[in-house]
Amino acid sequence: MTDSIPAPPAATDRSCPDSAPRVVIVGAGFAGLAAAKALAGSALRVTVIDHNNYHLFAPLLYQVATAALSPADIAEPVRHILAGHPNVEVILGTVEGIDTTARRVRLRDGENVGYDRLLLATGSTSTYFGHDDWAPHAPALKSIEEAREIRTRVLSAFERAERARDPAERERLMTVVVVGGGPTGVEMAGSIAELARHALARDFRHIDPTRARVILVEAGPRLLAAFPDDLAAYAGRSLERLGVDIRLGQAVESIDEGGITLAGRRIPAATVVWGAGVTASPAAAWLGLATDRSGRIPVEADLSVTGFPDVYALGDTALCRDAEGRPLPGLAQVAQQQGTHLGRALRDTLTRGTPLPPFRFRNRGNAAIVGRHAAVFDFGPGRRLRGFSAWLLWAAVHVVLLVDFAQRARVSLQWLWRYLTYRRGARLITVPPPRR
Incomplete structure (x- = not known):
């Protein structure tokens, strides 16, 4: 299959020939990045497309909004994260449509990116319920x-x-x-x-x-x-x-x-x-599909989009159900598990011909922090934590999930300093305030 995006120079293409299957991932959030990492080092060409040049650790955005952390503490350039994987390329661009017949992703600048398998991990946006x-x-x-x-x-x-x-x-x-x-x-x-x-x-x-x-x-x-x-x-x-x-x-x-x-x-x-409230990104409109009330795309057990076996939806984009038929929540852990599962499954399918296994979510706990020494952690029926122990676990889990060691060190030190002094070092007014 011929792509309209030119191939990179031979000196930088150290991993896969042009004839290798191409997996295109739209979105470098938790699901897309996890899938890219799972496909890294394989005999497949992998292309990650995102309109931002960074991966954002969204669960800590509220700490940027309240001056506890700086944006650089929770965001890392996608190219840096994937730099050590020669078979993975990154494109900074905005997707505006998909031609499933020709297997092409159309970008806003007019370029088209061909694919053999397409992963839609475009996340969600806020909704004001018609207001x-x-x-x-x-x-x-x-x-x-x-x-x-x-x-x-x-x-x-x-x-x-x-x-x-x-x-x-x-x-x-x-x-x-x-x-x-x-x-x-x-x-x-x-x-x-x-x-x-x-x-x-x-x-x-x-x-x-x-x-x-x-x-x-x-x-x-x-x-x-x-x-x-x-x-x-x-x-x-x-x-x-x-x-x-x-x-x-x-x-x-x-x-x-x-x-x-x-x-x-x-x-x-x-x-x-x-x-x-949140609603899924417009990925469903690219495919001309009906969605649920939250704009999510219905998927099969293997995460393929119903009616489009070569297209997959993950994370907040997907309406994926558990074994009891209940929709999985829009959580980072769901997106990460789906990305890792699908990346590994596609790697085996496209290189060894093994069938795609169904996705099974393993709940590692749902958490919310309330304040100093106060948090709640729900691990499922009969297993829950609250208070100081939940607060410590919440902090440990979020530090571990940050993608870069330097981020983990910075965030840990800032949280320790904030804990000891009650101070917040990111109290900067950096955009013009509204006239209110």
């Missing part, structure tokens, strides 16, 4: 740019409050509303509360940051709906001890530059953070 006009006033947390914007909004609001003379305006500037009671919302609310009550407490002269209001809004009846009741209740109590005002059973009616309206009540707020 896209809320997005400018309530940034979500799916990218480094959004995390930096949230950090700027929070820190800039305190700076403006320091100069405000009107008590009502000062209170508005020191009010943060987090929408969504899932892990993202819980972690954001707890981290913002700790930022105000500890890291900023002694830095201002005319305001008292410890009196900042942090409000966590959830339309459902409780926080952390995917966790057992006792862990969700513990998370709620821990947030309340940090001073977080939890509003359950209250749906958002409107968000604008001045604040938010909940159940008919107006709450003036300078900062609103959206963590209430």
